[in-house]
Amino acid sequence: DRGSVQNSPKLYDVEYLMPVSLGTPSQQLNLDLDTGSSDLWVFSTLLKESMVNGQTLYNPNASTTSDKMEGYTWKITYGDQSYSSGDVYIDTVTIGDLTVSTQAVEAAKVVSEEFTADSDNDGLVGLGFGIINTVQPYKQKTFFEKAMPGLDSPVFTADLKAGAPGRYNFGYIDDDAYSGNITYVPVNSTDGFWRWVSPGFQVGSAGSFNSTRIHGIADTGTTLLLLPDSVCDAFYSQIASAEYEPSQGGYTFECGDPTVPDFYFGTANGQMIRIPGSYMSYSKTDTGSSRCFGGMQSDSGVGFTIWGDVALKAAFVVFDQGSEQLGWAEK
Numbered sequence: 001d002r003g004s005v006q007n008s009p010k011l012y013d014v015e016y017l018m019p020v021s022l023g024t025p026s027q028q029l030n031l032d033l034d035t036g037s038s039d040l041w042v043f044s045t046l047l048k049e050s051m052v053n054g055q056t057l058y059n060p061n062a063s064t065t066s067d068k069m070e071g072y073t074w075k076i077t078y079g080d081q082s083y084s085s086g087d088v089y090i091d092t093v094t095i096g097d098l099t100v101s102t103q104a105v106e107a108a109k110v111v112s113e114e115f116t117a118d119s120d121n122d123g124l125v126g127l128g129f130g131i132i133n134t135v136q137p138y139k140q141k142t143f144f145e146k147a148m149p150g151l152d153s154p155v156f157t158a159d160l161k162a163g164a165p166g167r168y169n170f171g172y173i174d175d176d177a178y179s180g181n182i183t184y185v186p187v188n189s190t191d192g193f194w195r196w197v198s199p200g201f202q203v204g205s206a207g208s209f210n211s212t213r214i215h216g217i218a219d220t221g222t223t224l225l226l227l228p229d230s231v232c233d234a235f236y237s238q239i240a241s242a243e244y245e246p247s248q249g250g251y252t253f254e255c256g257d258p259t260v261p262d263f264y265f266g267t268a269n270g271q272m273i274r275i276p277g278s279y280m281s282y283s284k285t286d287t288g289s290s291r292c293f294g295g296m297q298s299d300s301g302v303g304f305t306i307w308g309d310v311a312l313k314a315a316f317v318v319f320d321q322g323s324e325q326l327g328w329a330e331k
């Protein structure tokens with residue numbers, strides 16, 4: 001079996017949403033595929049109206065195939081301190097023509113203000129490893145883990161694009177979606193993340209390669225590229241107008257600054273992925289400002305590097321849960 005679904009970026013590529021069908025008859029929600037977490041949760045009719053702001057709500061009572069898991073609950077908090085919690089139903093879930101008939105659907109009863117404010121986002125599909133699923137008393141498998149046995153190949157791929165729709169594919173690798181070769185690196189899933197080690201980085205096409213091992217996770221659900229301070233310093237020191245502005249929450253530079261270099265990160269066997277300098281001006285710091293917030297910021301608040309959408313949209317990425325590897329290719 002296999003599946004393929006289009007993903008669509010929101011403004012500034014802050015997140016990528018995909019259509020997902022839940023229940024019978026099907027209810028279509030727009031969800032955020034997040035390889036940095038492992039709960040599939042949705043805005044639901046269980047929420048107080050004050051917590052809903054335009055989102056489409058999953059109504060388990062309107063689905064003839066939903067079964068309430070009595071006594072089961074979930075509660076999750078993300079790196080940005082946003083959170084959600086609720087009850088658990090088993091129901092059918094389809095993503096890109098791939099159906100899991102008995103998926104744990106976590107129906108929200110409470111969501112934090114960040115989710116309420118994000119009116120296009122109806123919930124998340126966590127495709128990290130099930131070991132960090134938050135359902136109590138017994139953790140639940142991710143959509144991919146439920147689908148995996150029936151797939152042609154135990155992989156899913158992420159093809160995120162800058163300011164344009166891309167695709168998530170399940171169960172196969174589309175050889176027309178990338179250029180050159182796919183280079184694989186080992187993944188350590190102990191913490192439930194797609195955690196891998198980059199051998200180093202290079203700033204600018206004429207820069208030298210810095211051999212410094214960077215431990216981090218591939219996370220489709222994080223917008224920015226969060227790297228060690230030493231790497232951020234090496235990058236921003238090459239940008240004439242760059243400043244570290246604590247009041248803005250990080251590095252900023254003049255949006256039109258022509259000195260913003262490309263950033264390359266190593267994968268394996270000498271392969272490097274090039275992130276164009278244009279991906280590094282994330283958004284204007286304030287309306288009318290001439291300064292842009294950098295797409296690369298420090299990981300010091302997190303404790304490990306996060307290869308978020310700014311990095312992932314420069315590559316074709318294979319999440320191989322069969323062999324616990326990540327595959328990287330240019331495109």
Ligand SMILES: COc1ccc(CN)cc1O
Nearest residue numbers: 032078082114115221222
């Ligand atoms: C507030 O919105 C979000 C918070 C956390 C995640 C997961 N990293 C995704 C979101 O869309």
